Amino acid sequence: MIEFTTFAQLIVATLFLNNVLLFSFLGLESVTTIEEKPKNALKLSLALLLVLPIVSVISFWIYHNLLLSVSDTGEVLADLTYLQTFVFVITITVVVVLFNVLIKKFFPKLYAFIGQYAIQLVSNTVVLGVLLINISSVDTLANSFYFSVFAAFGYGLVLMILTFIEKHLQESPIPKGFKGLPLQLIILSIIALILYGLNV
Amino acid sequence: MGNDIKNELKNILNEGIIKRNPVFVLAIALTPLLAVSDSLAKALGLGLTVLFIMVLVNLVVSIFKSKLSDGALTIVTLAIMAFLVTIAEMIIQVRDISLYQDLGIYLPLTAVSGLILQRAVTYSNQNNVMKSVFDGFAYGVGYLVALVMITIIRIVISTGSITLFNTQLRLFDHVYSFSLANTAFGALLIIGLILGMFKSFQQRGESK
Numbered sequence: 555m556i557e558f559t560t561f562a563q564l565i566v567a568t569l570f571l572n573n574v575l576l577f578s579f580l581g582l583e584s585v586t587t588i589e590e591k592p593k594n595a596l597k598l599s600l601a602l603l604l605v606l607p608i609v610s611v612i613s614f615w616i617y618h619n620l621l622l623s624v625s626d627t628g629e630v631l632a633d634l635t636y637l638q639t640f641v642f643v644i645t646i647t648v649v650v651v652l653f654n655v656l657i658k659k660f661f662p663k664l665y666a667f668i669g670q671y672a673i674q675l676v677s678n679t680v681v682l683g684v685l686l687i688n689i690s691s692v693d694t695l696a697n698s699f700y701f702s703v704f705a706a707f708g709y710g711l712v713l714m715i716l717t718f719i720e721k722h723l724q725e726s727p728i729p730k731g732f733k734g735l736p737l738q739l740i741i742l743s744i745i746a747l748i749l750y751g752l753n754v
Numbered sequence: 755m756g757n758d759i760k761n762e763l764k765n766i767l768n769e770g771i772i773k774r775n776p777v778f779v780l781a782i783a784l785t786p787l788l789a790v791s792d793s794l795a796k797a798l799g800l801g802l803t804v805l806f807i808m809v810l811v812n813l814v815v816s817i818f819k820s821k822l823s824d825g826a827l828t829i830v831t832l833a834i835m836a837f838l839v840t841i842a843e844m845i846i847q848v849r850d851i852s853l854y855q856d857l858g859i860y861l862p863l864t865a866v867s868g869l870i871l872q873r874a875v876t877y878s879n880q881n882n883v884m885k886s887v888f889d890g891f892a893y894g895v896g897y898l899v900a901l902v903m904i905t906i907i908r909i910v911i912s913t914g915s916i917t918l919f920n921t922q923l924r925l926f927d928h929v930y931s932f933s934l935a936n937t938a939f940g941a942l943l944i945i946g947l948i949l950g951m952f953k954s955f956q957q958r959g960e961s962k
Contacts, residue, residue: 577938578859579788583868586781636844639862643836647829677832677866679785686859731954735781739946747939 564697568704574680575712576746578687581680585716585738587671592717594671599710601672603703606681609649610702613642613685614695642685650676680709716741763888770892776869777900778952783869786860787901788941794917797905798898799846799853800860805894807838808870812890816878831874832866839865869897908944911935 574580588594621634621641654672658665665672675681684705692698719741728737776782783804790796814834815822822830843861847854854861864870873893878886909916912935915924934940 576942579785579938579941580863582784582788583782636847637840639843639865640833640836640840642862643832643865647832651829676828677868677871679863679866682866683785683859683863686862690859729950729954731952731957732950734953736946736950736953739942739949743939743942743946746937746942747934750937750939 561700564700565704568701569708569711570749570752573708573712573746573749574684574687574705575709576742576749578683580683581678581709584674584678584680585713586735587674588713588717590717590720592714592721595710595713595717597668598671598674599706599713601668601675602678602680602709603706604668605650605653605672605675606684606702606706607699608653609646609681610685610688610698611695612649613645614688614692614698616641616645617689638686638689642682646681646685647676650681680705712742712745715745762885766885766888767892767895770889770894771896771899774893775896775900776893777897777904778949779956780869781949782872783867783897784945786863786867787904788938788945789860790857791901791905791908791941791945792912792936793856794902794905794909795853796856797901799850800857800864801894801898801901803839803842803846803861804864804867804870805891805898807835807842807864808873808890808894809887810838810890811835811870811874812878812886813883815874816881816883816886819879822879827875827879828871831871835867835870835874836865869893904945904948907948908935908940911944912940 568574572578575582584598588598617635617638621638623631625631650673654665654669657672658669684702687705688698688701692701716738720738723737732740770776774780777784777787786800786804790800811831811834815831818830839862842864843854846857846861873889877889881889906916910925911932913933914926914928914931915922917923932940935944
């Protein structure tokens with residue numbers, strides 16, 4: 555899906571050309587929970603940026619060491635990869651809950667800022683989605699870390715742009731039925747069209 | 755007594771499929787909807803998977819509801835969902851490998867579907883087994899119907915024709931089709947417009 559030839563290519567690819575929100579539609583359900591406020595978008599993106607790299611690296615390690623064991627000659631010794639969905643969901647749950655407990659204890663200020671959104675990440679499609687893309691198209695542990703960081707960054711970036719555009723549109727005469735999610739989807743589609751132009 | 759139950763089940767069906775349709779009214783679980791609505795086989799495959807998993811999750815949660823505390827409910831439900839999705843994945847992989855590859859990451863993503871989680875946590879947790887199973891069935895069918903409808907609209911807009919049961923129906927000439935409807939941009943735009951229109955009609959109906 556994604557060609558990782560150079561680092562710069564990776565950044566541009568994950569931020570724009572394969573943006574998880576615009577082109578894989580991951581994390582759309584969170585668009586409604588941020589209530590059109592840039593501050594809430596920032597909270598959600600920050601929580602994601604802190605959690606996603608941890609989950610991503612742990613699950614990448616689990617996949618390549620516990621689920622799939624390959625000998626030095628490239629021969630597959632044991633293949634439990636059909637359990638990946640179950641294992642990943644459990645990993646996400648454990649990491650997110652632990653993360654919440656730890657920052658509540660050691661960084662109370664940070665918890666007051668992002669706690670409400672950090673616990674929601676348990677059932678956020680962007681976390682599981684990035685893990686699944688990770689194992690299918692990333693080759694090394696370091697790359698899986700970079701990929702998850704830039705995926706979270708790209709998600710946050712689009713979310714911020716979306717909320718800022720919505721703020722500007724508040725005074726505009728928009729049909730009542732289109733306010734909220736329909737308008738957000740249409741704005742996202744236009745951002746996707748702009749980036750689609752870069753892809754060709 | 756028998757009539758009461760019949761009426762109640764009818765109400766549940768009506769609510770899940772029409773009154774509180776998961777896509778047109780509640781607008782949840784849009785991630786797979788946007789991604790798989792470009793081919794009818796994918797839409798049917800995913801819709802049926804969601805339907806079956808929803809019925810089973812509601813069944814399991816309503817059986818064990820007395821043993822689950824509120825704090826553990828979400829996490830246990832997620833684990834049940836992940837387990838069932840893993841089994842569904844194995845079955846689809848064996849029965850139809852090309853469908854499995856086409857669905858890609860969106861089949862495993864059913865494990866964190868907001869729709870299934872919401873119904874399990876808010877409804878099955880408080881109602882008996884039969885009602886919960888019916889509720890899961892109703893919302894699953896509502897989701898499947900909406901998914902197929904949106905898929906047909908998208909395919910017609912992007913190609914001008916639709917293939918149903920091996921017969922091709924051409925609605926308008928290929929020259930007038932909007933081929934960008936096949937891309938991510940088209941998915942977001944068309945579904946945004948459809949949802950907006952439904953919401954407008956709904957509000958007009960309420961104000962009258």
